[in-house]
Amino acid sequence: MAVTRSAVKKAPAPVRENPLNLFVWEGTDKRGVKMKGEQSSKNANFLRAELRKQGITPTVVKVKPKPLFGGAGKPVGPKEIAFFSRQLATMMKSGVPIVGALEIIEGGQKNVRMKKMVESIRYDIESGSSLSEAISKHPVQFDELYRNLVRAGESAGVLETVLDTIASYKENIETLKGKIKKALFYPAVVIAVALLVSAILLIYVVPQFEETFKGFGAELPAFTQMIVGMSRFMVSWWWAALLIIIGGLFAFLFFFRRSPAFQHLVDRAILKIPVIGEIMHNSAIARFARTTAVTFKAGVPLVEALDTVAGATGNTVYEKAVHRMRDDVAVGYPVNMAMKQTALFPHMVIQMTAIGEEAGALDAMLFKVAEYYEQEVNNAVDALSSLIEPMIMVIIGTLVGGMVIGMYLPIFKLAATV
Template sequence: MAVTRSVAKKTARTTAPTARDTKLLVPFVWEGTDKRGVKMKGEQEARNANLLRAELRRQGITPSVVKLKPKPLFGEAGKPITPKEIAFFSRQMATMMKSGVPIVSALEIIGDGQKNARMKKMVGTIRADIEGGSSLHEAISKHPVQFDELYRNLVRAGEGAGVLETVLDSIANYKENLEVLKGKIKKALFYPAMTIAVAIIVSGILLVYVVPQFEEVFKSFGADLPAFTQLIVTASRFMVSYWWIMLLLVIGSIVGTIFLFKRSPAFQHFVDRMILKVPVIGQIMHNSALARFARTTAVTFKAGVPLVEALETVAGATGNTVYEKAVLRIRDDVAVGYPVNMAMKQTHLFPHMVIQMTAIGEEAGALDTMLFKVAEYYEMEVNNAVDALASLIEPMIMVVIGVMVGSMVIGMYLPIFKLAAVVG
């Protein structure tokens, strides 16, 4: 009885394909039997079905089915490549290269293990480019969305110094820490946003569905309504008649804000500056930007990237345009000979502790070490602040919703209380 099993998809090649050759390859799925009669199946790229059949026969497999891999119904298969996947890719590359695995073999192993089709395709393209004679920096530069300027500069510096595996390990640590920090920031912003959203939704439901029922009862009283009740009834009538206008205004405001934020640097700078002034949230964003600045500068400096060039790359990694402009100013000052700590002081944005730690690092020739310590400190501050905010926001949600809902309930029952007082 034949047993079905899946087999490895790699195929031995007599010559390494060039990047141009890989553009001619198309994915096939195949089924066949080996010399023992065991059924086998797999996927493989080839120029055409006949060449794939010949290659399978050379490997001792008699193909029964060779056909093009079906395309997905809705666009390209696979989810978008996430920063977490890039961080994991960096960790895998660093681990295998430190273990002595050649870079092409490492990429082949990583590619075969990918579940995301887009990630798998990208890793395969990078491997093919390197087989064709490109460096890793040149190969990943063809994917600027997934590998930002900072990543590419670090890889280029690592290749130039002959310490690529060490740099990849630093990148992996950096990416993992950055993703953890981003998660904390999203968590900090999620609770206030949810508070506002829930309050708006509950109020809308009450105004559209509950208040009109009370209004029918009020009409039978034949008396004037209290001012507060009349205000709620008027708001309810407006919502019932023009709810679609309110919905369009909300959607339009959100879309317009996002559009302006992405397209207008001035508006983005204004929003970032305002966020930094928000109580509690602003301090979290300050600490987050400081942590990103310190860790990114430390990683680039440790990798051997010249300080001025490193600061230019770091500016865009702070996550806030206010800090981005400050870092660019630091870069300009350092370029003309100022020490980093003095340049930081001139921005009036960095805390005294950060400036002093930087000064000590410069004097001791251990700037990267001191900046790593600064990053760890502020990442811990963000972590503690987010936990404190979460415990603070939970009761605030109940208070805000309670006040809004309670006000409407009181407003609806005021006429009934008034009527009961008159009857009594």
């Protein structure tokens, strides 16, 4: 009885777990010089044999003890992934095999989590997996865009070039993010400190003045009465105010992360804020242009590239616009026309995209767009920093200085009547 191929089901390949452990060892070389170090191995006997091959006589081989604190290591961030990509690309371009390159990178890691991740990737590649398959097991650290680019690089036989491009891309994106965070973080912290100081004054300082004012026997100015009323409220209900603030922050973060509609509403509102909105617009355009250029240059089809790029813009308004562009391009529209229909991209970006499409150099033109708008973000952030400093002084002066003036108004009034 003949059995068709379709009827034969292949058994799934067994998933091999990484059995490597980290050992510390001590020994002597052929000259009798004492040596020590750390190395991953399946077990102590394998490591002893490996050390003997290297001309080292091991005296101590034991599993490295885990530290009591900080043993898990810090989370692997985008900057570490960018540095990993740069190192891997550089060594592969120099002719180092990928497994050897990963082993070198692994040995230089101080972050425990990063070290384990690189070790896992190396072991998967030694077991026959490709780099794209190995990094797919770490989707938090290697997002869809990274995996797609690596897969395209492997297919085209230019993996080291793609890794170098990814490293440059991530470095530029992280620099851009850092600029925006710097622009928003400083004023937020200063205003938070000003509010905290104001709350302390209302709870602890103003009540002392209120006791003094009772001995005057005169009616307090309206402004002073307002501050005293705020102080009484804070003394009695400070815990409720604190709960409302904390609850409001938690509620905002909860809905922002879990409700696409709320996130879209917040992102749209941010884009309309003076100065800040312009920075966010330029940032989204820069990230869109650079990400699209990188994916298109790596050989990813344009429709698939736009699908991946949408989530990299950093704003749901632009994300929806890019999804609409993807649908338009999929049915035959040029990119510049699809871009124009969103009513989000400036005329210059649309025209440069059109020129790039006509010349067959879309990726090169988009790289130029990205560089221009990244510079615009840098200039806007520098200008914002200069603008924010006097505004912060005004806010702090209004909050703290207003309360000080309000407390001394009755004293001035009393002095005027004497």
